Amino acid sequence: MVNINTTSRFEIRPSIRVGETSDVYLQRTLTILRNEGVNPLVTTEFRPERGGVLCGVEEALLLLEEVLPDSGSEVWSLGEGESVGAGEVALRIKAPYSAYGLYETAMCGILSSCTAWATAARECVDAAGGTEGGIPIVATPARHVHPNSAAIVDYAAVQGGCISCSTIVGARLAGVTPEGDMPHALPLLLGDSVKAIQSFDRYLPQGVPRVALVDTFKDEAEDALNVAQALRDRLRGVRLDTPAERGGVSIELVREVRARLDLAGLRHVEIVVSGGFYPERIRKFAAAAPVDRFLVGTYIASAKPNSFTADIHEVDGRPIAKRGRIPGVTANPRLDRRI
Amino acid sequence: MVNINTTSRFEIRPSIRVGETSDVYLQRTLTILRNEGVNPLVTTEFRPERGGVLCGVEEALLLLEEVLPDSGSEVWSLGEGESVGAGEVALRIKAPYSAYGLYETAMCGILSSCTAWATAARECVDAAGGTEGGIPIVATPARHVHPNSAAIVDYAAVQGGCISCSTIVGARLAGVTPEGDMPHALPLLLGDSVKAIQSFDRYLPQGVPRVALVDTFKDEAEDALNVAQALRDRLRGVRLDTPAERGGVSIELVREVRARLDLAGLRHVEIVVSGGFYPERIRKFAAAAPVDRFLVGTYIASAKPNSFTADIHEVDGRPIAKRGRIPGVTANPRLDRRI
Amino acid sequence: MVNINTTSRFEIRPSIRVGETSDVYLQRTLTILRNEGVNPLVTTEFRPERGGVLCGVEEALLLLEEVLPDSGSEVWSLGEGESVGAGEVALRIKAPYSAYGLYETAMCGILSSCTAWATAARECVDAAGGTEGGIPIVATPARHVHPNSAAIVDYAAVQGGCISCSTIVGARLAGVTPEGDMPHALPLLLGDSVKAIQSFDRYLPQGVPRVALVDTFKDEAEDALNVAQALRDRLRGVRLDTPAERGGVSIELVREVRARLDLAGLRHVEIVVSGGFYPERIRKFAAAAPVDRFLVGTYIASAKPNSFTADIHEVDGRPIAKRGRIPGVTANPRLDRRI
Amino acid sequence: MVNINTTSRFEIRPSIRVGETSDVYLQRTLTILRNEGVNPLVTTEFRPERGGVLCGVEEALLLLEEVLPDSGSEVWSLGEGESVGAGEVALRIKAPYSAYGLYETAMCGILSSCTAWATAARECVDAAGGTEGGIPIVATPARHVHPNSAAIVDYAAVQGGCISCSTIVGARLAGVTPEGDMPHALPLLLGDSVKAIQSFDRYLPQGVPRVALVDTFKDEAEDALNVAQALRDRLRGVRLDTPAERGGVSIELVREVRARLDLAGLRHVEIVVSGGFYPERIRKFAAAAPVDRFLVGTYIASAKPNSFTADIHEVDGRPIAKRGRIPGVTANPRLDRRI
Amino acid sequence: MVNINTTSRFEIRPSIRVGETSDVYLQRTLTILRNEGVNPLVTTEFRPERGGVLCGVEEALLLLEEVLPDSGSEVWSLGEGESVGAGEVALRIKAPYSAYGLYETAMCGILSSCTAWATAARECVDAAGGTEGGIPIVATPARHVHPNSAAIVDYAAVQGGCISCSTIVGARLAGVTPEGDMPHALPLLLGDSVKAIQSFDRYLPQGVPRVALVDTFKDEAEDALNVAQALRDRLRGVRLDTPAERGGVSIELVREVRARLDLAGLRHVEIVVSGGFYPERIRKFAAAAPVDRFLVGTYIASAKPNSFTADIHEVDGRPIAKRGRIPGVTANPRLDRRI
């Protein structure tokens, strides 16, 4: 996993830092404890509800670095992008409660969302053959989530194994180059698919791969031949995004487009597919259709948060726990000391 | 629905405004069209995949107000908090494409997330008896979502009918007072539940209702009697949050706590419940258990985005549509002109 | 039901008449009985396993007319095309056993096949709104059954309510005009759909409706507009037969083709659909899509035989029955005397 | 499989030869093409929807021999009775379109029906232990299908592995001796089962095996002993055909009849069973009951047609295909040249 | 329900009275309390897990009458044979704990078993049309339960609505005349069914109805005619008990036997059925077959105990309850004071 120096890319927003995004009862608790003069050294453990690919720990550590006192604090965690089991301790903080109690909401939220997104991405990547030698997957979740989360969902998807993502902010955070060919708007406004890819080729920098969307006006197989014959060797690929009203992209369609391109001597043209891909469907396509790239948006964006819980297990070195939890620090040799 | 002047509460982040959260292919499209000198008056319609409670339209309108030219633009929409059907046009924009094409990602994202959250909240509210006369529901989704979205998810939940929410930023955006009693940390750090509610009562302003969490160390029924007998009339309620390891909160538990409180002459003490509530479970509790308030977090936070699609239906007054869509403006008499 | 004089259309093949298509044990039985000198007046009743639309009784009667002695025989039956219940007596023969015992196989076979086909057709017709005012259905089962049965399956489908059928022999037997537009071979051999419908229009008699198949090379919506604009008022309709590899015909596709034709001022062009239609799917299309005609082949051809059993209930006026059957003639006031 | 010279047994009916059983649109297509002067060399491939035992190809070849021109035509196919996969090319014709286009309906129909029947028979034969060493199966589908198809369904069943069949025409076409013992009519008309088998023995040729039906008036076990004690060594077997009203034939019944026959020293008497046998039930009986022969009718007769499609893949040597199919000849090394 | 004076029929066995059948921890508890000098007035409530027909309360009351002190005790209960809801208080005891604490095991056991059996019987009776005008049901559970419980299961079945039962002890306890015709042993030892019913008629008192078992050697329909023609007007009925190996008793069999008896002028002969009857099957037979009497054994004997729990709700007038129960006496206006 690529997780060197990712920390510095995150900026903790001021509203998080001052606790405005926290559950209000945490602020009240800190008020009470301050008045009572209670501020012990508290050990809190964070665990996910389900297993998956841990993500968000770098952002959480950045926040902790800003708020924990230099001496006397300890933070242990699994690494960004590592697998985590259901109920396994992924993050352990030992520090004065007043220094970090307020951020329980934010830290649980970061870990819950990011781990869910990264895990969903990983499921797709695994279904396509894995990060080594599998068919590449580009994450396109942005249009399904609030733009405040656009960058972080793209980042998490790349942590999960996607080769790239669709937004500039997400790509910057993840340290990759963003990908994207053309929306249906382009051929619609220029009048046809051939004209669209020709303008695309004329006006965009050479570094941008020429990939034509081929289902706007005509049947995909016909349109694919049209654009390929227009751009010949300059064309990198065609994207099939058949709408549900036409049955969606099917394995047979990919095979037929491939066969018709090959018959026309256009073997170099790649086939990109998009539209409602999820792991089981990706697995079937990867096994039976000559796909060169998958775009996955909804499945990653729809990942149910993998809720993390934060439980106190020690207070001033004494094992303790609420009813239902085991008192004392939970052994986990996989954790590394981070702070 | 409370939707007067909510618009002004949102701040559009600069990264959205400059298109950094957009899919990169939209930027490329604008570059191409600019070079081609193509900038027609385009009518785009936004529709949700599923029915629900529309939310996010005010924030989208704020963005459009910032970017659309004063003359020649038209924007029509349903109202924030109104119901919307599956595939119904919820927002229609008619404006020069160059003015708003870049924001398709952001607008779809805002509507997809917010509508999903508001709808999930509404399902809970309806299960509890509705906004008129039903049992109130407080939204606590913040710890399950990335803090970047903490405010907006709380706002959407209130639009869906929740009486309040748990974060300061969310409450501010939604125009309500945030709610929250105490986390398990408070009794754990102070040593017992009675001590916790006594400190709570001593140090917090009178306006904050005294609600004690009663499952930290002891059986809920025993603990509830303890805290109630300690604070008597000053106690507003007890919160039951039984962990899964103890079977979670059950209808029978609520009934028994109510009965034991009543037997002890403590009829004024309310019962608040939290922990994994979702509509069907809320419905069963509302019908059979004397609950005074539900806290709902996971269900709202886990709402699957209700993906909105944006389709071009007219270009310079001429009906057009990509394959799979019906050309021309779609009639919807429920829309109001907003810009 | 149209059942006047249909009898005379059937020709009983010689091999049936001489008993060659009978189970061999019936021939052996007649040999034994002849040697024993046993030839009582036997009453046999024919009943179907399941309920449905009775068909084949006219052909069976024709066979009986050829073989039963003029005096002393009685035949009672329900009418061709009438409904019959599960286990209801549909045909009763009282005659010397030697005159008809040999034909039990043929009579059961005629009734089992024809009743199954007619019932399947009726289910489709009912799903499309019935024979009065529903959307018409044309039967096209011939390519799924051995050609020896091509005429009789078409005849049974029309008895079940289909408006027409696809073979010349079937249409002749059923007393209707056969229907058919064009196979994919025509546009394939002529090069495109427009050329195909133009040749069709040029060389076929005026009585043949001009219906163009529009999914051979191009997207259906595009192709439909092309052929309609080529033939204008001379075009009666277009047929959608989208292959499974393109998702099959969908309700949305029919609606979109209708909308695009209407936008182009081609409201008179009808829409015919074919390809894997069965009652439940017909019902959904009839309710939601502007279809003008259904073609149904597989469902009718695949109808499981509704097996008829023939049981002896009286011998020389004495009630008798094999174990498991009730001795004596079964009352059924719906039967009419036919011979 | 026995498929040498079976071709000559079929007679192509005149109505098939003149195209009267074809879909009428094929006749119209030939008219148009003739007027256009279009008659290319066309390669058509026939494939089944599901896998199974190919049957009907000999009859189809006989038809093609009658109609194709001597020079310039090529026909390739799998062999009669060979296995065929789902979607595998089973028959390929390369010839002038005008010579064979008209027979697409008939050829698809022959292959669809016969392959379905042969496959159903094979499933039963396999369930009974296979053609080598398994329990023999006699096909008795005739009473469930229209007599026009009686011969061909029996023929297909024998191609599928049945040891014999029940009709004279079917047996003649398949090259076997027909089988059959007695219908319930015989004991009913002669008065009891013992009398029936005695007359059977007296009047039928020695070559016909003496098998008595034993469930007409009495319990099967009692009746079996009665007939066996009456005919002793002359009796070949008893047939159990218990009606559904008495629970049908059961494994326990077969075992008990076997045990009672053995106790009475009648070990040579075979047990034949009939009545609603299908593969799974045959498998259970073959594993647990001492059955000597199965009769199977309904299952074979009810086989759903395995629809064959005919697609054009080359025109005058040029790869072509309708949308949804791959242009060009499909490689299949299993095919043999037949014409 | 017949419940007057049934109490006196039960004899409480000495081992119950001295507590030997109690859970040993109850004896230990009484030892401890005696040593502690603790013997308060305790109110205990008994409730069933599921709803049903209450049975066993008379036997429980008889036990309580023997052990409770004359003054100061109160016992309230629903009536024997009355319906009881799930969790409804069916029996309430208020008395010194030392007088009855030991019998909790016995009282729960009596109520659990008897209520389950009576409820199962009632389900059968209801399925047969109810106690008024329905088809009578005779209980024959004895051979499926340990003989120690033979009397009590028969008694409970009659409380549930059965018209009679099969054992002498059961009938005596229930106050009815026992019923039974003949086992298969009788025809087996006498050689045939006709001989069996003739001996039955010769040697048994006139009060015993002549009912012949007709499935021992021959087919039921044949055998029924044989015995009916042998005994004519002296025969009350025939019993069908077809073994599973012959398909069990079927609706069609009953109909056929009825028809053959009627054809022979034996309309007075009743039809009794036995062998694996349960409510749903009884319902189908009652609706469709001319049955005069059902025998039900397994279903009643197999009824899962409807476990009763005994909970303390008051001690010396003070509301109390273990965790999970509501303190204080539970209101139930349906209870009557019994002691």
Added chain:
Amino acid sequence: MVNINTTSRFEIRPSIRVGETSDVYLQRTLTILRNEGVNPLVTTEFRPERGGVLCGVEEALLLLEEVLPDSGSEVWSLGEGESVGAGEVALRIKAPYSAYGLYETAMCGILSSCTAWATAARECVDAAGGTEGGIPIVATPARHVHPNSAAIVDYAAVQGGCISCSTIVGARLAGVTPEGDMPHALPLLLGDSVKAIQSFDRYLPQGVPRVALVDTFKDEAEDALNVAQALRDRLRGVRLDTPAERGGVSIELVREVRARLDLAGLRHVEIVVSGGFYPERIRKFAAAAPVDRFLVGTYIASAKPNSFTADIHEVDGRPIAKRGRIPGVTANPRLDRRI
């Protein structure tokens, strides 16, 4: 299995011996046969409906010893506690019919009930790891069955592998020491759990293990620590019996109680669990929770009778059987001669 001399422990009740618990038709049969002077040597075989652990054979043999004539009788059986297959002969009697025909009801009843109970117990024992090295199981079915059967159900459970049982009569019959700690009544009447175990310790003999019930008033984990710290080394264990209203006993609860006891240095305190345990749940707990003993009541008490049938297979040395059974003695080399 412990089955030496268990026979002598049973006492056959007089009402069984005189046939009062028999089906009345057996008495009638004996009357008839006596009058007819028919009393052959009859071989009867007893078989269970389902496989399981045979139980009751010792009690049945004791009955037979009392009634069979000394000479000329043979009894063969499998051993008490041995496995028996579905339909396998478990008991074979060859004796004059008049000597034992009357007891068919009682013998079937004994075997049906006892085998069902023993089998259910065995399933639990197997789920807990088997009799060698598994977690011990104590049977507590008495409160779910009529007290007449309390002894025999306990006996059968021990035959099935339970280490002990809860009633004095059951333990005596099974040859074990009864087990039981305390009902909820004890802490309820003494005021709290600590007081209850202290009195228990003070007044009961040293041989009775000190096991405290810990869920009456407080949370189990808290209560367990309380009683353990009160009795220290004198405490053998704690019993968890959490009510359904508190979620029942869970694996997590057992783990947590274990952890809290261990943290407090109370590793010697065992954990006993009770309340609705059945094999699948036992299996999960045995695999994942540190349980030292299971109490199982309902599952054993609710075992559906495994109905035994008794069939005559020989009369005076001649093979015979009713319709549906195989005449003659059934070979079973596992049987041993017992009488």
